[in-house]
Amino acid sequence: MNVAEKPVIAPESLIGQRIQKKDAPEKAAGKTRYIQDMVVPGMLHAKILRSSRVHAKIKSIDTSAAKALPGVHVVLTAADVPNQQPIGVARDHLPLKGERVRSLRDEIAAVAADSDEIAEAALKLIRVEYEDLPIIAGPEDAIKPGAPLIHPAPLDADGQPKSLPPKTPVAFAGKADNIAMRFDYTHGDIAQAEAESDVVVEDTFQLHYVTHCCMGVSGVIAEFDASGNLLMYSNTQVPFLHKREFAEYLNIDPSRVRIIQPPIGGGFGSKLDIYPFEVICIFLARAAKRPVKMVFTREEEFLASPTRQPVLLTLRSGCRKDGTLTFRQVHTLHDNGAYTSWGATTPFVMMQTFSSLYRVPACDYHTTVVYTNNPYAGSFRGYGNLQATFAIEQHMDMLAERIGMDPLDFRMKNAQDAGEVTGQGMTFKSCGFKECLTTAAERSDYRRKHADNIANRNARGPVKRGIGIASMLHVGGGAKIYPSDGCGTILKLDDFANVTLITGASEIGQGSETVLSQLVCEELGLPISAVTVVNNDTAITPWDVGVHASRTTFIAGNSAIGAARKAKAKILAAAARKHGCDEAELDLRGGFVVVAETGEPLVELARLMRNLHFSDKAELVMTTFYYEPPSVHQDKAFKGDVSAAYAWAAQVVEVEVDTDTGIVKMTKVTGTHDVGRVLNRLGLEGQIEGGVVMGQGYALTENLIVDNGVTRNPNFRDYKLVTAPEIPEMDITFVESMDGEGPQGAKGVGEAPSICIAAAAANAIYNATGVRIFGLPFTPEAVYRALRGATPKPHWQAWKPA
Amino acid sequence: MTAIERYAAPNSLDEALGILQQGEVTILAGGTDLMPQTKAGRIAFKATLMNIRNVAGLSGVAFDGDWLSIGATTTITAILNDPLVKKNAPVLAEACDHFASDQIRNAGTIGGNISNASPAGDTLVPLIVLDAEVELASKPNGAVTTRRMPLAEYFTGPGRTKRAANELLTAVRIPLPKPGHVARFYKFGARPALDIATISIGIAGVKKDGALTDIRVAFGAVAPTPVRAKRTEAALEGRRLDDATIETAANAARDEVNPIDDVRATAWYRKELIHNMTKRMLDHVAQA
Structure with a gap:
C-alpha cells in the first residue's frame, strides 16, 4: 500500500508573532531611495534666503545680482508672487515674507538654479535692508501691557487701521494682541473641591524646546505638466489634506494636485503641517517651468522645521488625606513662536491628561497661546502629553508624599477603570491602566527600591540611585479632530493569490505596511510575503486623514480587515459554489480553501482565483472598504468621546545621579503598555524602545537653545541626541485588554512610549537626591545647579486674558 | 567656488617641505577638523592644498632612545590600539578612547589634533602632563632641519601655535615613564x-x-x-x-x-x- 497521509492545514495565527518590517532589508542595505536620492530629469535645485534679523521691517530686497549669476533660473520674492495665500493652522503667514520678518526662519527669497552650489551662491548675492523692531523673546513678554505686536493690523494711508471684510485671515488683517489661541475647559466645582481638600500643592513647570531630528530632513520636488497639473514628491504625513490645501493656495482644482511620497526618513509629527518651503518650491517650479527640488541642510532642518511646543505651566492639585484626588487647576502659557502651527493646538491632548488620566471630580484648564519672535512650534510625538504628564506625575508623587502615602498606592486609588466616563466625555471601553501600574512596579521592584533609595540619600559617595514612576493616557483609537477620522482600503487578489493592499495610510517608518499586511494575511490565510502594499500616491490610494494621533494601526488596520473580510466572503462563496458545499463550513488557511473543522484542503487558493478569472463568468476578487471609527468630534467645550479607544501605560525609570557633576545616568526603564493586543511583537518592541529613547532625549540631553530669538545650537554637535551607550536597559511588557473595537483587539501605541519618561525621571531624581526639579531638560549643569540650590524655582502666576 | 588652485600629495618629507617652503599651503591630514571649519568659513583654504597622508615615515609609533615617538599622521584609532602606547602612555590611549566617534578616530590624526590647537583637543591635556614635545621640520635653505619644543609651550591661542608657515609638524615625542609614574585623564x-x-x-x-x-x-x-x-x-x-x-x-x-x-x-x-x-x-x- 502506498497511502499518503491526508493533509491537514492547522490554523496558524500571525497575531502576536515577531515579524520583520517589510522595508527593513532595503533600509539595512542602504538601497532605499529617499527624496534626497531622487533625480527627476530636468530638475532644478532650490534654496531659500531666510531672515538675518529676528524681528524687522523689510525696507528693500535687491535680487539683481543673484538673477545675473550664471546657472540661476528663477529668483522669487513676495513681490514676484502677488496672490500669495496665507498658510498655517491660523492662516497667519504668507510663504514668502514681503514687508516684515518675525523670526530668523522667515523666508524672504528663493532661488532655483542648476545646482545647490549655484543656488547657495545666488543667495549670498541678495541684498536685504531691514529696519529692526523690538524683539519679544519669551511668552511672558508677549502678554505684558503695551507689548509690541507681532501681527499688527495694517494701516491705510492715513495711519488708520485698514477696514477689511470680516474673517480676513490674520496674515492680512493682523491681530489686536499677541494672543494666537485660547483653550478653556472646566468640569466640576473647583472652589468646593478645593475646600474639601486636605492638601493642595501648586507649582510652575517649565518645558523647553526640542525638535524632531528626523534622519530624513525635509524635502520636496514639485513639477507641473503641460496641462498645469501639479505633481509633488513629498515627505508629508498627511497627503490628502495637503492635496486639498495646495490646490487652495494655487487656486486650482484639487484633482489637479497629485502627491507621491517616496520612503519617508522619519516624521514624528514634523511633517503634519504645510510649511513655506513646500509652497515656495511650487512657486519656483511654476515660474521655472521645470521640476524643482528643495531639500534642507541639517542646519536648516534645525532652524526651520517645527519644534515641540514649549510650555510654562502652573498646576494646582488637591487631595484628601485618604488619597482621593479632589481637583486640578491648570494655567499654561504656550510660546507659539511667530506663526501658528499644530503646537498651538496641543491643549486638546494636554487637557485630556489633566481631566481624565486619573479620576478627578473637578478640573479647570486654561491655555493661552501667544506669538513671540521665536521659532514656531508644531506637532511632535505625544502632542503636548509629555508636557502635561511631566507636571501631573510630579504632582502625584508630591501629593502622595504630603499625605504619607506610597506613590504607587496613591496612583492605584485614583486610576481609571474600564467603564468610566470622564468629565470630558471620554469613555474607557477597555482599560488596563491598573495592571500597567502593578506590572511595571512589580517587575522593577519599585516599592523596595523607592524606600531603599530614600534611606540611602545621605550615604557616602557622590552617586545616588533613584527610581520613579509615571503613567499616561493617550488616544489609541484615532482622534476625531476633523469631521472624519477614516481610512479607505482597496484590496485585490491576482491569479496567483497574491494580494495588493492599497491603503490610504502612509508608512513613515512606524511599520504600518507590515502590520496592515499581517492583519490582511490573518484573514486570508496567506503568508506576509503574499502582500504588496501600495500606500504613497494620492492618485491611487483611497482617502486617509493622515499619520497622527497614534491612529494608523487602529484605523487603517480596521479598514484593511474590512476589505480582507469582504474578499474572504467572496472567495468562500465562490469555492462553495464550485465545490457544492456550504461556505460557512469553509476557511482560508496556508494558501488553501480548507474545510474549517478538519483543516482538510479543498482547493489551492491560487487555482481557485484562476478558475474564477478564466471561467465563463469571469470574475476578479477586488474589494474596497472604508472605516470610520465610532468616535465623535468634540464640542466647543471640549467634550465628546474623541477616540474609539484609549491607550494606557506606566513606566518606571531608574537613574544614577552623580552629585559631583550633575550627570544623570538612566540605567533602566521598565514599561508596561496596554496595547489592546500585541499584533507584531517585533514592531511593537521597536516602537516602544525608540519612543523610550526619544523620551530620554527630551528628559536628559536634547535642548534647542533659543536665545533672544536665535537658535544657538543648530547641529548635532551641540544639540545632543541620545547615543547608543546611553540607552538604558529596558524591560517592556504588554497588557492585552482586547479592545472590542480595535483590529484584533489592538490599540494605537505610536506616541505612548515617549510620554512618561521625563516625568518618571524627575521623580527618580527626587527619589535619589531629595531635590525636585521643575524645568527640563535634566542636563548635567541644570541638575548640578539644582542640587546646589542654585536654580530659582520657576514661577508663573496663573493667568488668563480678561 | 573654491580658492584651491593646486592639490599636492607628496610621498616624501623632503618633497612636502619643499612645497611648504613655497608658501600659501593648507595642510590636510585626516580632514576631520579642516573640512568642517573651511565649510563653516572659519578657515580659508590657501592656494595649495597639501595632503600629507602619503608622506613616508610620518605615521606610526616607535621607540627613539628614551622616548616614544608618534608620527604626526598616526590616526587616533592606531594610537588607541598601539601596544607601545598602551604600555608606556596608557593615559593617552584612554584619551583616544573618549575621542569623538569611531569614524572620526579612523580618519583624524594626532598631528591634526595638535595643529588644530583647540583648547578642548582631547589628546593635548594628556600629552602635556606626559611632558611631550613636538618635532617640527622645515627646509629653509634646501636642507631639512628640525627643532623640538615642549608641547606645553607650543600653543599661543585658539587655533594658533608656534609653528612657522614653512614648518611641518612631523611627530610628537613622549619620554618613557619613570618607575612609580602615574597619570590620569578625565574628560567631561x-x-x-x-x-x-x-x-x-x-x-x-x-x-x-x-x-x-x-x-x-x-x-x-x-x-x-x-x-x-x-x-x-x-x-x-x-x-x-x-x-x-x-x-x-x-x-x-x-x-x-x-x-x-x-x-x-x-x-x-x-x-x-x-x-x-x-x-x-x-x-x-x-x-x-
Whole structure:
C-alpha cells in the first residue's frame, strides 16, 4: 500500500508573532531611495534666503545680482508672487515674507538654479535692508501691557487701521494682541473641591524646546505638466489634506494636485503641517517651468522645521488625606513662536491628561497661546502629553508624599477603570491602566527600591540611585479632530493569490505596511510575503486623514480587515459554489480553501482565483472598504468621546545621579503598555524602545537653545541626541485588554512610549537626591545647579486674558 | 567656488617641505577638523592644498632612545590600539578612547589634533602632563632641519601655535615613564563619547611613599589654550596625598582656571567641575 497521509492545514495565527518590517532589508542595505536620492530629469535645485534679523521691517530686497549669476533660473520674492495665500493652522503667514520678518526662519527669497552650489551662491548675492523692531523673546513678554505686536493690523494711508471684510485671515488683517489661541475647559466645582481638600500643592513647570531630528530632513520636488497639473514628491504625513490645501493656495482644482511620497526618513509629527518651503518650491517650479527640488541642510532642518511646543505651566492639585484626588487647576502659557502651527493646538491632548488620566471630580484648564519672535512650534510625538504628564506625575508623587502615602498606592486609588466616563466625555471601553501600574512596579521592584533609595540619600559617595514612576493616557483609537477620522482600503487578489493592499495610510517608518499586511494575511490565510502594499500616491490610494494621533494601526488596520473580510466572503462563496458545499463550513488557511473543522484542503487558493478569472463568468476578487471609527468630534467645550479607544501605560525609570557633576545616568526603564493586543511583537518592541529613547532625549540631553530669538545650537554637535551607550536597559511588557473595537483587539501605541519618561525621571531624581526639579531638560549643569540650590524655582502666576 | 588652485600629495618629507617652503599651503591630514571649519568659513583654504597622508615615515609609533615617538599622521584609532602606547602612555590611549566617534578616530590624526590647537583637543591635556614635545621640520635653505619644543609651550591661542608657515609638524615625542609614574585623564562631556570636552583634566607624577613628585596638572577647555596648572601643581608637589592636600589642590585648581560661558557650559559650572573632578581623580590616585 502506498497511502499518503491526508493533509491537514492547522490554523496558524500571525497575531502576536515577531515579524520583520517589510522595508527593513532595503533600509539595512542602504538601497532605499529617499527624496534626497531622487533625480527627476530636468530638475532644478532650490534654496531659500531666510531672515538675518529676528524681528524687522523689510525696507528693500535687491535680487539683481543673484538673477545675473550664471546657472540661476528663477529668483522669487513676495513681490514676484502677488496672490500669495496665507498658510498655517491660523492662516497667519504668507510663504514668502514681503514687508516684515518675525523670526530668523522667515523666508524672504528663493532661488532655483542648476545646482545647490549655484543656488547657495545666488543667495549670498541678495541684498536685504531691514529696519529692526523690538524683539519679544519669551511668552511672558508677549502678554505684558503695551507689548509690541507681532501681527499688527495694517494701516491705510492715513495711519488708520485698514477696514477689511470680516474673517480676513490674520496674515492680512493682523491681530489686536499677541494672543494666537485660547483653550478653556472646566468640569466640576473647583472652589468646593478645593475646600474639601486636605492638601493642595501648586507649582510652575517649565518645558523647553526640542525638535524632531528626523534622519530624513525635509524635502520636496514639485513639477507641473503641460496641462498645469501639479505633481509633488513629498515627505508629508498627511497627503490628502495637503492635496486639498495646495490646490487652495494655487487656486486650482484639487484633482489637479497629485502627491507621491517616496520612503519617508522619519516624521514624528514634523511633517503634519504645510510649511513655506513646500509652497515656495511650487512657486519656483511654476515660474521655472521645470521640476524643482528643495531639500534642507541639517542646519536648516534645525532652524526651520517645527519644534515641540514649549510650555510654562502652573498646576494646582488637591487631595484628601485618604488619597482621593479632589481637583486640578491648570494655567499654561504656550510660546507659539511667530506663526501658528499644530503646537498651538496641543491643549486638546494636554487637557485630556489633566481631566481624565486619573479620576478627578473637578478640573479647570486654561491655555493661552501667544506669538513671540521665536521659532514656531508644531506637532511632535505625544502632542503636548509629555508636557502635561511631566507636571501631573510630579504632582502625584508630591501629593502622595504630603499625605504619607506610597506613590504607587496613591496612583492605584485614583486610576481609571474600564467603564468610566470622564468629565470630558471620554469613555474607557477597555482599560488596563491598573495592571500597567502593578506590572511595571512589580517587575522593577519599585516599592523596595523607592524606600531603599530614600534611606540611602545621605550615604557616602557622590552617586545616588533613584527610581520613579509615571503613567499616561493617550488616544489609541484615532482622534476625531476633523469631521472624519477614516481610512479607505482597496484590496485585490491576482491569479496567483497574491494580494495588493492599497491603503490610504502612509508608512513613515512606524511599520504600518507590515502590520496592515499581517492583519490582511490573518484573514486570508496567506503568508506576509503574499502582500504588496501600495500606500504613497494620492492618485491611487483611497482617502486617509493622515499619520497622527497614534491612529494608523487602529484605523487603517480596521479598514484593511474590512476589505480582507469582504474578499474572504467572496472567495468562500465562490469555492462553495464550485465545490457544492456550504461556505460557512469553509476557511482560508496556508494558501488553501480548507474545510474549517478538519483543516482538510479543498482547493489551492491560487487555482481557485484562476478558475474564477478564466471561467465563463469571469470574475476578479477586488474589494474596497472604508472605516470610520465610532468616535465623535468634540464640542466647543471640549467634550465628546474623541477616540474609539484609549491607550494606557506606566513606566518606571531608574537613574544614577552623580552629585559631583550633575550627570544623570538612566540605567533602566521598565514599561508596561496596554496595547489592546500585541499584533507584531517585533514592531511593537521597536516602537516602544525608540519612543523610550526619544523620551530620554527630551528628559536628559536634547535642548534647542533659543536665545533672544536665535537658535544657538543648530547641529548635532551641540544639540545632543541620545547615543547608543546611553540607552538604558529596558524591560517592556504588554497588557492585552482586547479592545472590542480595535483590529484584533489592538490599540494605537505610536506616541505612548515617549510620554512618561521625563516625568518618571524627575521623580527618580527626587527619589535619589531629595531635590525636585521643575524645568527640563535634566542636563548635567541644570541638575548640578539644582542640587546646589542654585536654580530659582520657576514661577508663573496663573493667568488668563480678561 | 573654491580658492584651491593646486592639490599636492607628496610621498616624501623632503618633497612636502619643499612645497611648504613655497608658501600659501593648507595642510590636510585626516580632514576631520579642516573640512568642517573651511565649510563653516572659519578657515580659508590657501592656494595649495597639501595632503600629507602619503608622506613616508610620518605615521606610526616607535621607540627613539628614551622616548616614544608618534608620527604626526598616526590616526587616533592606531594610537588607541598601539601596544607601545598602551604600555608606556596608557593615559593617552584612554584619551583616544573618549575621542569623538569611531569614524572620526579612523580618519583624524594626532598631528591634526595638535595643529588644530583647540583648547578642548582631547589628546593635548594628556600629552602635556606626559611632558611631550613636538618635532617640527622645515627646509629653509634646501636642507631639512628640525627643532623640538615642549608641547606645553607650543600653543599661543585658539587655533594658533608656534609653528612657522614653512614648518611641518612631523611627530610628537613622549619620554618613557619613570618607575612609580602615574597619570590620569578625565574628560567631561555630556555623553560618553562624540562630544567636545566641557573641561578636561590631566594629572601625572611619580608616586612614592604616598606623595607625588614631578607633578604635572593640565586643564583643557578652561582657557584659550590647554594650560598647565602651576598653582595646583605647587599645592601637590612632594606633599602627602591626604584629604587636606587634595582639598587644597582642588581649591587651587578652581581658583586658577578662568573659563568662559558658552553653549556647552557656564564658567561657574566649569570651575565647579574642575574642583570636584580634580578632587575625585586625586582621591583615586591616593587610593590606588
